[in-house]
Amino acid sequence: MTSPHVESGPFDPAGVEWKPVSPRLATARLATCAITLGVPAVAGAVAALWSGVAGLWAVPVALAALLVWCVVLVPRQVRAMGYAERADDLLIRKGILFRSMVVVPYGRMQYVDVQAGPLARAYGIAQVQLHTASPGTDAAIDGLPADEATRLRDQLASRGEARLAGL
Known part of the structure; x- marks a missing residue:
């Protein structure tokens, strides 16, 4: 699903295909x-x-x-959340009034984990948490379908290992 925004700026880089979180x-x-x-x-x-x-x-x-x-x-708020996988990094955006976008280079990721509490499991969603060398750049994608969370965790972990091996 492509972003409905036509503008390009700090929160909508050109050519990025945003994936929404689960409704x-x-x-x-x-x-x-x-x-x-x-x-x-x-x-x-x-x-x-x-x-x-x-x-x-x-x-x-x-x-x-x-x-x-x-x-x-x-x-x-949930409709404003999304993520995009690019060749070298992962983009995560959220917010309506106070917008934010986090860019996490794959080579900076130390580990990726998936979390889901009882309510999240009841709705079939999970959170993917990315941990980097700097605690200030840790990022999370909340509300992913469980199978997408598993796929993304494995994909990010393998991309992170590939980038670290190339250093």
């Missing part, structure tokens, strides 16, 4: 938001009902507003 990442993140914000909102509403204190309604209303904000924001 199931949005569902997993929304489930987390529902648990962390929805459950306390319901508890706050029950407390406000039982106590009869009108001021207590501010808590569930604020939590519900944050939950609505998550429902709007999270899918956009």
Whole structure:
């Protein structure tokens, strides 16, 4: 899938074909938001009902507003995430308002691992974590389908070994 952006700049290098992360990442993140914000909102509403204190309604209303904000924001954030494999490096981009792009040369990678918690496994997604010699340049690609995460881990590890062997 090619990037829909026509512009070329620091976040959209020319000729780069971006691969999106799985849309199931949005569902997993929304489930987390529902648990962390929805459950306390319901508890706050029950407390406000039982106590009869009108001021207590501010808590569930604020939590519900944050939950609505998550429902709007999270899918956009996930759509903005992507990665691209080039001949000598891997590009990772994310962000809507605060955009970032990380370029990781294959020769700088020390090891690559795949992680998935219980919620991620339930949605069939995983995170590929890249570790380099400098902790500040470690990068992660969250929300990859499990088979793509495995493929990418093996591909990056072999490219990294090839680049190190050539030094």
